[in-house]
Amino acid sequence: xxxxxxxxxxxxxxxxxxxxxxxxxxxxLSLSGLLAIQxxxxxxxxxxxxxxxxxxxxxxxxxxxEYRLHKSLAYKLSPVSKIEEKLSKIKEIISHSVxxxxxxxxxxAHKSLGANIKGISLxxxxxxxxxxxxxxxxxxxxxxxxxxALIGATLAKKLHLDIGSRVVFTAQDAxxxxxxxxxxxxxxxxxxxxxxxxxxxxVSMEKISTFxxxxxxxxxxxxxxxxxxxxxxxQKKLQTMLPELEILRWDELYPLLIQMQEMMQxxxxxxxxxxxxxxxxxxxxxxxxxxxxxxxxxxxxxxxGTPYKMVRNQILLEATFLGLIGFMVGxxxxxxxxxxxxxxxxxxxxxxxxxxxxxxxAILIADIxxxxxxxxxxxxxxxxxxxxxxxxxxxxxxxxxxxxxxKML
Amino acid sequence: xxxNHITKTFYPDSPKEVKALTDINLTFNKxxxxxxxxxxxxxxxxxxxxxxxxxSATSGQIFLDDEEISAYSEKKMAKLRxxxxxxxxxxxxxxxxxxxxxxxxxIMKLLKFEDKExxxxxxxxxxxxxxxxxxxxxxxxxxxxxxxxxxxxRAVASRPxxxxxxxxxxxxxxxxxxxxxxxxxxxxxxxHVTVIxxxxxxxxxxxxxxxxxxxxxxxxxxx
Ligand SMILES: Nc1ncnc2c1ncn2[C@@H]1O[C@H](COP(=O)(O)OP(=O)(O)OP(=O)(O)O)[C@@H](O)[C@H]1O
Ligand SMILES: [Mg+2]
Numbered sequence: 001x002x003x004x005x006x007x008x009x010x011x012x013x014x015x016x017x018x019x020x021x022x023x024x025x026x027x028x029l030s031l032s033g034l035l036a037i038q039x040x041x042x043x044x045x046x047x048x049x050x051x052x053x054x055x056x057x058x059x060x061x062x063x064x065x066e067y068r069l070h071k072s073l074a075y076k077l078s079p080v081s082k083i084e085e086k087l088s089k090i091k092e093i094i095s096h097s098v099x100x101x102x103x104x105x106x107x108x109a110h111k112s113l114g115a116n117i118k119g120i121s122l123x124x125x126x127x128x129x130x131x132x133x134x135x136x137x138x139x140x141x142x143x144x145x146x147x148x149a150l151i152g153a154t155l156a157k158k159l160h161l162d163i164g165s166r167v168v169f170t171a172q173d174a175x176x177x178x179x180x181x182x183x184x185x186x187x188x189x190x191x192x193x194x195x196x197x198x199x200x201x202x203v204s205m206e207k208i209s210t211f212x213x214x215x216x217x218x219x220x221x222x223x224x225x226x227x228x229x230x231x232x233x234x235q236k237k238l239q240t241m242l243p244e245l246e247i248l249r250w251d252e253l254y255p256l257l258i259q260m261q262e263m264m265q266x267x268x269x270x271x272x273x274x275x276x277x278x279x280x281x282x283x284x285x286x287x288x289x290x291x292x293x294x295x296x297x298x299x300x301x302x303x304x305g306t307p308y309k310m311v312r313n314q315i316l317l318e319a320t321f322l323g324l325i326g327f328m329v330g331x332x333x334x335x336x337x338x339x340x341x342x343x344x345x346x347x348x349x350x351x352x353x354x355x356x357x358x359x360x361x362a363i364l365i366a367d368i369x370x371x372x373x374x375x376x377x378x379x380x381x382x383x384x385x386x387x388x389x390x391x392x393x394x395x396x397x398x399x400x401x402x403x404x405x406x407k408m409l
Numbered sequence: 410x411x412x413n414h415i416t417k418t419f420y421p422d423s424p425k426e427v428k429a430l431t432d433i434n435l436t437f438n439k440x441x442x443x444x445x446x447x448x449x450x451x452x453x454x455x456x457x458x459x460x461x462x463x464x465s466a467t468s469g470q471i472f473l474d475d476e477e478i479s480a481y482s483e484k485k486m487a488k489l490r491x492x493x494x495x496x497x498x499x500x501x502x503x504x505x506x507x508x509x510x511x512x513x514x515x516i517m518k519l520l521k522f523e524d525k526e527x528x529x530x531x532x533x534x535x536x537x538x539x540x541x542x543x544x545x546x547x548x549x550x551x552x553x554x555x556x557x558x559x560x561x562x563r564a565v566a567s568r569p570x571x572x573x574x575x576x577x578x579x580x581x582x583x584x585x586x587x588x589x590x591x592x593x594x595x596x597x598x599x600x601h602v603t604v605i606x607x608x609x610x611x612x613x614x615x616x617x618x619x620x621x622x623x624x625x626x627x628x629x630x631x632x
Binding site: 015304405 | 454463484488489490492501502503506515519563
């Protein structure tokens, strides 16, 4: 019985070829578009999270409890070697970076702006998050005598700085004395993280330690963790090992990223609603028309004793075929687009100015997740089921003999 | 088959009330070849539909082999129609996505006959009804007369006890009508299937062994 229904459904579908193909394309195109957009947005978020982790927070960062509130050197991490020794005992930590930061004033001959000066080790940062890849101009170097600095692209632009320009940085040292130090710009970086690009100058750890009159001190120690699943567990471990410190995950330091991720999820959900509606309306239209125009044929079938169940299955299967083929074509198309966008990326250079504020690079790499296709499948599947309810109701209500004799419709 | 005091009223208790059938008592024996005759509006179609369980009587009973089928549920009735009754309607009887061959075998397939048996039955009927050369065609590709013959083949294929045909010749020219009737006659004689027609076609009446004349929902003649 099921076989006959399947046979009939399949034949009926291809009897009205152009109509079927239209619905299939409708579903396929909206679905592939959705998959592409979803992958792109996820890629965008993943990219932003990644650069933030690589350039600043790591998966976990250590501060003293008061530092983030007061941003004062009084609340420094010290001695660093003691903390490092403890960190070395946790094998999940694959890399760490020690940073010393102070707020101050950066000045050229013409202009001065508030900025942060941050002492780092170039080798450590390269190991930590490939910071060298963020350099857009000049070199990833502090020069022979460590008297050169890296500067954020936006800050450089505001101060009209080029490679080789000289700047003076003024700040309070650990003893509350105001000191000034001058640097030559060796490189300009762009991370997409506004806190760095707009306000930060990187200099060598040695130089800033002398400048601030500190030894073995840091304001932040950022950690890279091997696996995402280990982050929380490492955080817990650190909290018991170093109870006097504040141990924060990247998502606690940058809650905005999580908010954006959640927003994207809502956005994706809305997109699924659209695909759902497109699929449901498309299949509904085709099924309604094709049931109505075959009402006589169905009536004859019912009159000669065909069980209602078989006719119902035939209609259900016709709709299912439409939905399934639409899904398969759409998923394949979407997968090809996603594959392209995840290997070659999408060149957003023309929108760059606008997207930069979100911390995006010119080339966006899309994500591909297995669950996109599962979600899409269920959206189309339920749309299919929903779309045949009404046509089936019509069929259930008719009196076969009246249709055959032309007394109905 | 026995009809007991069958009455059919459309729109009962309303100003539009139509008494289509009044107190019909009839018995049909196995192997009969009967035609219901009468003027237009006399109730032929209504009676045939009630016999076939496509419509229900307002009152009265129908017995088939001592079973009261007028009390059957819709689902049980559908099963009975599938197993025991072959229908031929006035026109457009066929499923248009299936070939002539598949149309003839449709009911046998539903009844789960074996493929081999279905195939031999199709060939047998195709030869009697002279439709061997159109077996692979779709209904839309053959003439009205051919379509009606295919419908006959489908109706008799599973050897039902009863064949009901409502003006099967109405859309055919006289030559095709005669051909169809001759073939049904042959099947009736060969396979002893009971046939009931509703028709006012002269040739159909000539071929019938028994003629029941209705007038305004009442049997006025039975010969
Ligand atoms: N579905 C219906 N609703 C209301 N009245 C109906 C219905 N079907 C038939 N009738 C009425 O019942 C009576 C008998 O109709 P029926 O169709 O049985 O006649 P008939 O003998 O088959 O006529 P014809 O030779 O024209 O086909 C007529 O008066 C008709 O108007
Ligand atoms: Mg009639």
